Amino acid sequence: MKWYGSQPLAVQLAWRFRRSKGQSGFVSFISASSTVGIALGCFVMILLLSVMNGFERELKDRLLAVLPHGELIAVSNQGMQDWQQQIARLSKDERIAYLAPITKMTAMVQTAGRMKAVEVTGVSTDYLSQSRLARLTTDTQWRGFASQPNAILLGKGVLDKLDVKVGEKVQLLMPQQGDEQHFSAPESVWFEVAGQVSIGGELDNHLALVHLQKASEILGVQSGAQGLEFGFADPYQAPYLMREFGFAFEQHVYISDWTRTHGHLYQDIQLVRMVVYLALTLLIAVACFNIVSTLVMAVNEKRREIAMLKTLGARDGLIIRVFMLQGLFNGLIGTAIGVSLGALAALELSTLAVWLEAVTGSRLLSGDIYFIDFLPSQLEPTEVAVVALIAMGLSTLATLYPAVKAARIEPAKVLGH
Structure with a gap:
């Protein structure tokens, strides 16, 4: 690929290892599942946080405006x-x-x-x-x-x-x-x-x-x-x-x-917000464990290539960066997809809720019980950034162990066999 020439060596190697045709189907499946899991976690977290923001906005603008x-x-x-x-x-x-x-x-x-x-x-x-x-x-x-x-x-x-x-x-x-x-x-x-x-x-x-x-x-x-x-x-x-x-x-x-x-309304919103952060951060963390599994298996498959690189003079730092970048590609792709879809869904959630009510013939929120009769949503850019940072941070942590393990491979033992 021509564009490799302008990229750092670690990026070129990470991309080649990721797209290698010799990679087993099981490793590819685990890699794809980690990407999907991270995307799903980011999507759901942004969507639910936007709903909590919407309820808080309506509490302030609607209920507290008259009470x-x-x-x-x-x-x-x-x-x-x-x-x-x-x-x-x-x-x-x-x-x-x-x-x-x-x-x-x-x-x-x-x-x-x-x-x-x-x-x-x-x-x-x-x-x-x-x-x-x-x-x-x-x-x-x-x-x-x-x-x-x-x-x-x-x-x-x-x-x-x-x-x-x-x-x-x-x-x-x-x-x-x-x-x-x-x-x-x-x-x-x-x-x-x-x-x-x-x-x-x-x-x-x-x-x-x-x-x-x-x-x-x-x-x-x-x-x-x-x-x-x-x-x-x-x-x-x-x-x-x-x-x-x-x-x-x-x-x-x-x-x-x-x-x-009426403080229970505000306290409930804050409690749900905290639970959403905790539960979906754990969901993203579980998805990141698949990155660990993917990289560990990738390291085992690429032992000869790693040994050859070290024989040619590659230092441990380069090997660590290569496999960290390979894992971060999964995190970056999953985060980008999840954040983008979550933001789009949050912006149109109220419209989608009205359409769903029209299709099903039932109301999601009853005005006789709740202080509003529609599903509110308010997207906060700062929270989108926080979700993206959480996902990328966990993805980075997940790459450390496999990358260090790859750097510890001894060329003499591998090439000798």
Whole structure:
């Protein structure tokens, strides 16, 4: 081959040994299986990591865009004192994206003999009209909610469970405030359904929003707000920032952040990511063991050629480079194929998932269970580079033993036989 003339001697010899016609079929099969194994490991690792990146992106852009990142709830039944001044003071912090007063309670929604437990949050339209909750429903329904003191917004799952339409009235049942040692009839308040809110997944089955003033009045919160909810520019900093603000707060408060209520989603993503790295790195390592087997058998087959090279003056370093390069060819080809196919599949995974759902007639992710109803994917170039480095690193390590073994061959013993 003419192009050999411009290549280093080690590369020429490695390529000739790899393409040698005298190589046994079994060695060729083991060599091909190592290439396929490395390609498969890289392909699957890139694909699964892209899916985990997609879930993390959707968690941040979809779920954390509408859920409060943290809450400070007053310990006292009187509520949060001077919460207007606290909002004005804390809003100067650039790390805070928004602040709003809230009052929370647990209640039962009843209509036509059907009941559903809900988590009721009293919100102020003055603070949230341009923030997260305004994006959970239509503009018309939001304006209708803002204009009616006795309006309520219910989660999509709650409306479906109760079979309630927008404009109908529902009864909110809450335990009596006061003496907890005696049982008493629940407190009842009628609300008109102004619209539905939809976040996705299980959250829609328990969500209810009413006006802050109404909720505080029902609970007897004298200050007008039970606490404050926070939204941060970086939601992943919420645990640290909430402790910072909570410990410095003048009033005794309960501190909470989204990692306490929905942190399992993020932790699951990180756990799966770690398992993917570990399991598929081991898969690539197993494939690299085939490189060891291939090179060991290749060394045994090329003992005469190695002896002749050493007789002609080839040093041990050249022999080691030759067989390391021969093994690295397998790793390089497998890595290139796996990384290329993995990147292409990751870029088109969402489209392929939609096509697969259309063909099979079933959904891969149900919106009633998960916070999204499609398969997300986000390819990160840095992770592609890491996968390629892992594969090439393991391939390099796999070539060391056979290459050193080849360099230790003694020409006199081999040529003497």
